[in-house]
Amino acid sequence: MDVLRLCISSEEYHSLRRRRRRRAIASSSSAAASSASAATSSSSFKRSLKGGLRTVARKGASTMADVRTPLLRSYGLLQKEQAWGDLEDSADLAAQFQSSVSIGDHAFSQMEDDIDKQRLLGGQPAYATADPETASMTSDLQHKQRYERLLRRAKTEDLSEVSGIGCLYQCGVDKFGRPIIIFIGKWFKFNEINLEKAILYLIYLLDPLVRGDYVIVYFHTITTTENHPSLAWIREVYEVLEYKYKKNLKAFYIVHPTLWTKIMTWWFTTFMAPQIKHKVHSVPGVEYLYDIIDQDQLEIPAYITEHDMTVNGIRYYKPGSASS
Structure with a gap:
C-alpha cells in the first residue's frame, strides 16, 4: 500500500480507497440480503408445513391419499405430481390403444x-x-x-362327360311359365360319376334359370342302390348353392317314390333344410304331374312311361284344377 501511495497522488489514493470501501459494503449488503431471503423462505416453508398438518388434523385423514394431497399443496409440489400422473395416464392409454388395434387378432x-x-x-x-x-x-x-369360384370353373371347364349322361336337363315350362328341370335317377351312377364335375354341371345348367321361379322333377323310376347319392353329398350340394336356388324353387316333385326316398326326404327336410319341406311332393305316377305341366311340355325317357303304365295302368288319373 505504501508503494502504491508513492506512485500516485494523494487525491487519487483516497479516491481509490473510497471505491474499494463502497464495493465491500455492497458485497456485504448482498450477502446479508441473501441470508435474510433464505431465512424467510425457510420460515415460510415451515409455516406451510405446519399449516398443511393442521389442515389434515382438522379434516381428518382416513387414507394416505388424504394426507398426501394437502402436504403436496403446502410444499407447492402438487402441480409437478399431477404432471407426472398425466404422463403416466397417457402412457397407459397408449398401451391400451396399441393392444386394442392389434392386427391379426380379429377373426376376419x-x-x-x-x-x-x-x-x-x-x-x-x-x-x-x-x-x-x-x-x-x-x-x-x-x-x-x-x-363364384365354382361358377367360373363351370363356365370354362369341359363338362361333357357329365352332360353326355343325360341325367340332368331342362325341358319346357309348367302351366305358370316356370322352367322345368328334369333329373333321371337311373342314369346317375353315384360311385362312377365325377362328383365334382357333377356339381359344376348342375351350377352351369341352373345358374341362369334360378334367377326366377323354377320347378324340379326327379324320376326315381327303377333305380338301385348304385343310383342313390349319399346324404353327405346331398348336403354338400345344398350348402354350395346360393340362396336364390332355395328361394326361387317353387316345387320339387319325386315321381315313383320308394321307402328310401321317403326316409331321405324326411331326414333332409327335417334336419338340414326345413325351409323347403313344404315344396317337396311325392307323386306315385307321371299323370299326376299333368295338373301343373302340360303333357307336351314333359320330355322323359320311354322306359319311365312304360314302367308307369305297367304299375298304374292307362289314364289312371284325371287332372283337376292346376296347383303349384
Whole structure:
C-alpha cells in the first residue's frame, strides 16, 4: 500500500480507497440480503408445513391419499405430481390403444384361404369361434366366394362327360311359365360319376334359370342302390348353392317314390333344410304331374312311361284344377 501511495497522488489514493470501501459494503449488503431471503423462505416453508398438518388434523385423514394431497399443496409440489400422473395416464392409454388395434387378432383377418378343405378334414373354421355377427358375415363371404369360384370353373371347364349322361336337363315350362328341370335317377351312377364335375354341371345348367321361379322333377323310376347319392353329398350340394336356388324353387316333385326316398326326404327336410319341406311332393305316377305341366311340355325317357303304365295302368288319373 505504501508503494502504491508513492506512485500516485494523494487525491487519487483516497479516491481509490473510497471505491474499494463502497464495493465491500455492497458485497456485504448482498450477502446479508441473501441470508435474510433464505431465512424467510425457510420460515415460510415451515409455516406451510405446519399449516398443511393442521389442515389434515382438522379434516381428518382416513387414507394416505388424504394426507398426501394437502402436504403436496403446502410444499407447492402438487402441480409437478399431477404432471407426472398425466404422463403416466397417457402412457397407459397408449398401451391400451396399441393392444386394442392389434392386427391379426380379429377373426376376419384370420380367414382361411380354403375353408372347403378345412371342412373336409373335420376342422373348425376360425370364424366359428368369433362373435355371432362376425361369424355370420364371414361365413356368408366365404360361401359367396366359393360359389363364384365354382361358377367360373363351370363356365370354362369341359363338362361333357357329365352332360353326355343325360341325367340332368331342362325341358319346357309348367302351366305358370316356370322352367322345368328334369333329373333321371337311373342314369346317375353315384360311385362312377365325377362328383365334382357333377356339381359344376348342375351350377352351369341352373345358374341362369334360378334367377326366377323354377320347378324340379326327379324320376326315381327303377333305380338301385348304385343310383342313390349319399346324404353327405346331398348336403354338400345344398350348402354350395346360393340362396336364390332355395328361394326361387317353387316345387320339387319325386315321381315313383320308394321307402328310401321317403326316409331321405324326411331326414333332409327335417334336419338340414326345413325351409323347403313344404315344396317337396311325392307323386306315385307321371299323370299326376299333368295338373301343373302340360303333357307336351314333359320330355322323359320311354322306359319311365312304360314302367308307369305297367304299375298304374292307362289314364289312371284325371287332372283337376292346376296347383303349384
